[in-house]
Amino acid sequence: MDSPADRDTIAPAEHKPVETTTNRKAPFPRGFLDTISTGWAERPETVPPTREQAAWAARRRERVSAAFPGERLVVPAGSLKQRSNDTDYPFRAHSAFAHLTGWASDAEPDSVLVFEPNGSDHEAVLYFRERADRTTPEFYADATIGEFWIGPRPALAGVAADLGLRTAHVDSFVAGDDDRVVGIDDELTRFVSELRLVKDEYELAQLALAVEVTASGFDDIVAELPRIIEHPRGERVVEGVFHRRARADGNAVGYDTIAASGPHACYLHWTRNDGAVVPGDLILIDAGAEVDSLYTADITRTLPVSGRFTEVQRRVYEAVREAADAAFAIARPGVPFRRVHEAAMQVIAARVAEWGLLPVSAEEALDADRGGQHRRYMVHGTSHHLGIDVHDCAQARREMYYDGLLEPGMVFTIEPGLYFQIDDLTVPEEYRGIGVRIEDDIVMTHDGPVNLSAGIPRTADEVEEWIARLAR
Secondary structure (H helix, E strand, O other), X not given: OOOHHHHHOOOOOOOOOOOOOOOOOOOOOHHHHHHOOOOOOOOOOOOOOXXXXXXXXXXXXXXXXXXXXXXXXXXXXXXXXXXXXXXXXXXXXXXXXXXXXXXXXXXXXXXXXXXXXXXXXXXXXXXXXXXXXXXXXXXXXXXXOOHHHHOOOOOHHHHHHHHOOEEEEHHHOOOOXXXXXXXXXXXXHHHHHHHOOOOOHHHHHHHHHHHHHHHHXXXXXXXXXXXXXXXXXHHHHHHHXXXXXXXHHOOEEOOOOEEEEHHHXXXXXXXXXXXXXXXXXXXXXXXXXXXXXXXXXXXXXXXXXXXXXXXXXXXXXXXXXXXXXXXXXXXXXXXXXXXXXXXXXXXXXXXXXXXXXXXXXXHHHOOOOOOOHHHHHOOOOXXXXXXXXXXXXXXXXXXXXXXXXXXXXXXXXXXXXXXXXXXXXXXXXXXXXXXXXXXXXXXXXXXXXXXXXXXXOOOHHHHHHHXXXXXO
8 A cells, every 4th residue: 555655755846856765756757746646626615514523522612612711622523543663553533622612533644723812702723734735745745645545534624514614724823831731731631521521412322222233243242253263363353343333333442352152251352353253252342332422332242152151151150140230230310439349349249259260258348458369360340331432431539520510411430340360360260361341322311311222232141132133
């Protein structure tokens, strides 16, 4: 493939051939330079209707404006990031930028949202690099931003209409020494993170859509189990099958897929995904589709590769489900967020004590100061907020997040697990190498929690039926 490196090896703006130290591309010849800017049809200037999320983004900007009266605020989208040598990662705008503009998967790198003080309010201005005229070298000579290389780019007028924002060319943006910049200024970063703790109607709809796409991706994986088993790196096949669905029906995956089979399921962030998927083992799949608005699901299911749980696997699986159900039952408006985790851990401690795996009682293990022995088998937390980031609102203050109260409109995960590593001598051999996690995406309503991912099989019996029905 041709790549962004070509921007460094082709003729400069004055159309004069140059010497080059790379073998990637020779300078353009004179005939090309004399004719490349001619013979193009006129491009119609279309003004699109304002997108749905623009009105919601405007309301969010109003809250930011009210919180920082008289201050100039700068929220950058971010830039392309190098993957290796002359290739970049796919661009994804900073979450705060996307949340406050409504510009999501189609946002332009190096764009900047500026809150310009205007009396007691602000005027929001979106600066970005408008597409170049075809008579300029940028059109053909810059492989990073030139339309000859990357396809059509948006015009100022079109984006202004699309997002309901005043737009200007990024070259006219002047940064000031006192600007509040996301990622640098802690106060602004905290505020925009806490702004996302309670989702609006648009966000809730997008999260439901992300769960729907993710559910289809899990169905695809189950249907492909025979082919997955046949491949020596079946975990990679799982990853690829899910990625295909995320790209086809959404924007991308919301995070690196965990496809952890056998003992790999005991490594909490196993993303190497290079192992075989062997009948008789369990495979833990933690995956989420990100839709075009950049909102993502985050769901985990653990499957018996052969289609049936063994007695010990089922015992562990159902204990994890019991913990998840206990966490769901405690979640209500006004309940401290941390109680969700505490409810799950009470079940985890009780079950591993019942199985003789603890040197103390469950009650002693749950002691806040001297306990924690059960955490050897579940070291992670049970819940985190979910939204435009998979771990959303992460810069919120502790008193607003972990110690905060659940409110209608909050979206969070419930994801207890049990992990008995293959070389853990504190557990009987029959448990070693078993890792189970069940993760669902929950929205809090005035009437209580709703499991957005409840349609994806959860109980051991449902999972076995799912595999029997779809695997072919």
